[in-house]
Amino acid sequence: MQKFTLFLLFSFAITQLQAQLSGILTDAGGQALPFASIYLKGSTTGTTTNVNGEYTLYLNPGTYDVVFQYIGYEQKTLKVTMTREPQKLNVSLKEAAVELSEFVVRSNAEDPAYPIIRAAIKKREFYRTQVEEYRCDAYVKGNIAFAQTPKKIMGQEIGTMGGMLDSTGKGIIYLSESRSNLFFRRPDQYREEMIYSKVSGNDQGFGFNRAQDMDFSPYESYSELGRRIVSPIADNALFYYKYKLIGTITDEQGRAIKKIQLIPKRSEDPVYRGYIYIVDQDWAVQSADFILLQSAIKQPGLDTLWIKQVFLPIDNTEDVWRTFSVNIKFKAGALGFKLIGSFTSILSNYNIKPAFEDKFFTNEVFIVKEGANDKNQAFWDTLRPIPLTEDEVKDYTKKDSLQVLWKSKPWKDSVDRKNNKFTVMKLLTGYTYSRSYYRENFNIASPLGTIQFNTVQGYNASLNLAYNKDFDEYNMKWYRLNGAVNYGFSEKEFRASGSYLRQFEGIHRSQLSIGGGRQAVQFNPNEPITLMVNSIYSLLSRHNYMKLYDKVFARVGFGRELTNGIRLNSSLEWANRRKLDNTSDQSWYQRDDPNRRAYTENIPSIIAQNFDQSRALTLNLAFSFRPGQKYYTYPGRKYVAEVNGPEYFLNYRGGFGDVNYHLISVAIEEDNLPLGAWGYSAFRVQGGSFVQRKSLEFMDFMHFNGNQTILGDQERYMNSFLLLPYYEYSTDRAFFQAHWQHHFEGAILDWIPLIKKLGWKLVLGGHFLQVEQKKSYYELTAGIENVGFGVFRLFRFDIAASRQAGGKWNVGPVFGISL
Template sequence: MKHLILGGILTLFSCSFLLSQTKVGGQVYDSNKQPIPFANIVFVNSTVGTITDENGRFYMESDDNHSSIKISFIGFETKTIKLTKKVTYNMEITLAEEAAALDEVVIYKGKTSKKNNPAIDILRKIWKNRRVNGVKKFKQYQYDKYEKLEFDLNTIDSALINSRIFNGMEFIFDDVDTSRITGKTYLPIFLNEAISQVYGDNTSNDYKEVLKGNKNAGFSDNQTLIAFVKDLYSDYDVYDNYLKFFDKSFTSPLSRTGIDVYNYVLSDSAYIDNKWCYNIVYYPRRKNELTFQGDFWVNDTTWAIKDINLEVTKSANINWVKDLYIEQEFDVLNDSIFLITKDYFQSDFAFSKKEKSRGVYGKRTTLYDNYKFDVKKNKKFYKTQVDPYDQDIYNREDSFWQNARMEELNKDEKKVYKLLDTLRTVKAFKRLYNIGTILASGYVEFNGFDFGPLFSTVGFNAIEGWRVRAGGRTYFTPNDRWRIEGYGAYGFRDNKFKYGVSGKYLVDRKSRLIVSAGNRRDVEQLGASLTNTNDVEGRSLASSSIVTTGDNTRLTSINLSAFSMQIEPRKNFTFGVTGSFRTLKPADRALFSLDFIDEDTNELRSEIKQTEISTQLAYTPGRKTTGYGVDRITVNDGDFATLFLNYSVGVKGILESDFDYQKVQFFYRQPWNIGGFGVLNSSLELGKTYGEVPLGLLSVVPGNQTYLSIYNTFPLLNFYEFVTDTYASLHLEHNFNGRIFSRIPLLRKLNLRELVGIRGVWGELSEENLLLSAPSNEILIAPDDEVYWEYSFGVGNIFKIFRIDFHFRGNYFDNPDARKFGVTGSFGFYF
């Protein structure tokens, strides 16, 4: 989401101009002056048309000259209106109710019937043939792909033009144009082009896309923004049951479940490219669900889609997106096979869904050409990773683009490149750009150094009291091969200074061999997560949260030094080795104890010294990243599986290390998209420690004494309530994305989203480890009698940014200070 903020601010600048011959717009009413939603409107003697939205409004345009439009809707008389001008806005059209239906036409009012409906008969034939249409009909396929991404500031009016924010940049408004989809004025501010070659094998499910050229206006070094925008508009197939956009699964009108959520009407039939096609209009049966409205043309022999338009209804439960429009075109190959040739996607990002609200258009145009089939490639071809960071790709000459583009840029799109290069020299623009960067990254940029992150400047805990922190990092470009980070912090209650410093270097770009080292001296809440890390920059939210429940006094002073090497031999598969030495002692011994008996001297010790060597394997299939320096940014957070295996060995004697042990830990996280039923997030953690270790080295089940909803913790457990040396933990959380609330009349308009969760942990603690930690006088309990479990109910999307969760304890009510019920919340910007 942070990159969306940056993208939105960057979208305050540019220009474009599209010429059309005929433009019409307005609103359709019935005789009682009530808007008619989903009415069908077409230019007479053409297949160019649209349907009205939920408020009866429409807009459409064509590059050709048209003299009249036809308006029709089930249960109303069809009306034809002559156009006296090429551009006609604000039309008010009234349809009269139909006295009697024609014998040869089946008329449906309200919700259309699922029986004896010719449109649904056609839909069933589409289902039957959808797997033998397009590239899926062949064993292998390849084609060329041209993709154009654009951001536009929309609803340009005098108030915006005269706004103080654009002082010194008034020249950008010299050219504005009108959207052919919405009829709104807009000003382009970002343009990116990419040329690729795509290869696929349907027998082995292999796929490879080779980027041949990339060009963008004004921000060639901002690959993070480009990658984020591309991920917003990820590829989709209209034949699939669900289409995923903005982390939401929308029901496709071609879905087998479509008849339960859509009304279908057979509207028209005509020849398109010498093929007889039927036109079907569809619209949702209920409001507030993730559905579309629109129409499609389907061939009468192959039952393949020729053209399709999809527009998200304004009542759909999606935030920050006012409008979303898709159109796809298909051409015929060998007289029978329909292949996609054009895909157009437009979204309107806005804080409000009101008609006159200002927003930012995001547009993607994708063209496909030069299809070839059954040209087999070997496995090595698909496995060989092409260097995605070849600088030649991002610096192609103009002659390359003139020959490679499948669609010429119009004259005003060409202006975008020159305009944004000019804008970057304007002081007013630089100020806006810097503000956007701070909001997106949390850092204040200086020449080669970033100060921050600003969001961790202030914290509070029982030991340090109020805590202030200041830090920064070296930063010359997003693709630096080395980076140094550091911070300093001070607690006003313990009057102690803390710090952390680390550095890392990318030795080899191809294998991503990275070496890193650092040291940290700080106060931490150990046991905030089951899976250990030795990140010297890391800090638990639990030890810096401003508001907590109960006494959070079990904090540890840690002095950690670490050196590590990491390599990525295959994409999204990493192997790492870390050597670390740490000392642990209570931050305040009067409040918390880590005491143990030293077996060699038989003395009481309160400080642990430990040398450890860890080997980590991580696999993240489906993860998308950007950048080719020592740091990379993940652009699809939470949308891929994560598998992590850690094997650690404690070595006694090295640097006065205290214990020999072995620890094995496994972590698996997987999001599951369940179509229209939402998203299920699951995580599994397993671990075991072999050998005798004291409390400071045991596995603490992560409690949560903050009022923040933190995934993979147990909200009703206090810190150190359960301690283990062997454990198994499972977390399940399902977000229905408003599917239930959308069917409750009083809640429907609030666009709330319902969440349910259940989590459990089982663990053991050996007698030897209990006796070793006995001097600490801490009550150590493991959930070995039965699995400890909790469940929760949550309501999300409150005012679009707030979520509240209600938690209930399932057992172990006799534990000291056990909490039976709790409430947590969180803020966030989610679609």
């Protein structure tokens, strides 16, 4: 702590010795040049202009050569002598003279851009790997604003959103700055330490600005932007791009910079449009000016995205180029909202020979330091390299005042009074009564939404209640109380249950749960068919696929991450299980036909011997392990970074009492196995066996998620079979199941005229199941996902084909929805 205090005092003293060089950068016509680069010649110390072309550079007394650079414009280097007094310097840049290349036009002649691109592709790996490690300073600013808002949405007035919007519905909704130390070691080890952070309107908040997330280097084959975007100098780039040499620009150092236009071969391919600037003979990327359209990125609601990057040689070392600045702008919108935003990062003061200590890089890739958010506006005025715009200054000033109001009890009570009013619409959506100042709310689920039908209870309805209490503003310490009362009108039975769930902290996410009561539950605890779908199929076609038994139970559970990437979830449950019979024969199917289809019994047909009642004490232990799990650390909490690599599972379930068995299973799953521009695969494999099975009932078997309807749940396809009867393969012996899907993310369908305009994505899958004493079961699926319109691309349509070994193929459609 003492060292950190000394560091702050030293930093403050340094800033007092520095003077401010500021001004406006414009073109020859006086138009501002936004996000232009200003840096000290021969270094990566510098800044960029803001959207109004304004810049600020803090320098110690001395004489400097300051370079002013904007993509597509002539560089200008000015000698500046700084004292301790601030200095104004407005600079105008001319549009670069582009020297057109001379070449003979012949039939089928190749554009002269192609030899340059091939040379850059050949040199790509050299530049990608030439720096083994580095450290640098990173500044990131994010600004997201509403350019348009509707008056109402779903009958609710938008208003000013607590004062964030003006009378025209415009206003900044997110403004944040951060200053970090960024460290890197090949091949992919990052460590980023955020030492300062400021969020407009929240002096206790931390922005989601991370410099490492803005690394869209063209030297990497792909950039992750929701979809993998192919670099214009990737090894396979010539399959996706056409190129046109616009001409040559000569910079102040005499380097010839080749300006090359990027043209997609197919408009829906995952590629950039725009320009790339390549240094002749060195074949290094000097800068990039990329555009991504919605048709290429295929992210619902995202209209256009612009990426500008500037690369500089380090310390006059001509062949070592590093990223100096990245600016990302976007336009997005949905439901009458229109968003505009930008994120800008400046990477400066590189050290490419930092000599890191052993074990400096760990799985902790991002750390927010304690006290990072406690610096005032005056401190930031001496730190930020990009000047605030007038709107940003107003936003900080306004929200610094508003946050006091937003956190006050009178304000929160006034908002609650408005939101707590009961309306007819809440019969459909449910009703919530909040006391925001105390971080608590009480919820009643929609009573209309709980009305269901099954053949055991007939029509039945539930009253579902919940109470939520948070103890901190980051929602890391809380408890949840839930209660439910259910009544079956044909069965004439009440059932009630309740649970308590407590999370104690935000690092290991330690959780304790207690629950109990009486419920009618499915034999497969994964609930392969939902209440709503079963109700529809029962009432409209007299198929009662859901099979229930009565359970009176008491349960206690505990979960905790034991160490990074390894988590334990455990539970111990005592239950009295009892058989249930059908009590209702109602349906809307062939209502007056005496020969209509009969409901099946409320017992899975494969059960050899019916049961009446059994008591069981069941212990569950579930370990999950993700090797090398990357994570972010904030004060008092931890978040898992974007998941890469497989996750492993070890599960044990043991039954005692009237039953006596032990089940052990292992599994491995991968959610995102990238295959370049061809999309990604996902798979899940599980195997296990009952190592002891002296006695057990059918609900203790290993069950598999089947489906006998035409409706599916996309979120469960990686652990489900689309055409398998619900309990046909349930077993008390050894088993093995495997699931695989490949999501083409636009590949293939984007090459088909007309179809490519719809934004649909092809997905192929395969499923396999083997249990002891049963024939192998196979499924093949072909589907279209991302079906819908606008941002509502919730639907998927599959054709599935299944068969048992040696049997005939069964083919059927499945409609999936993801909410």
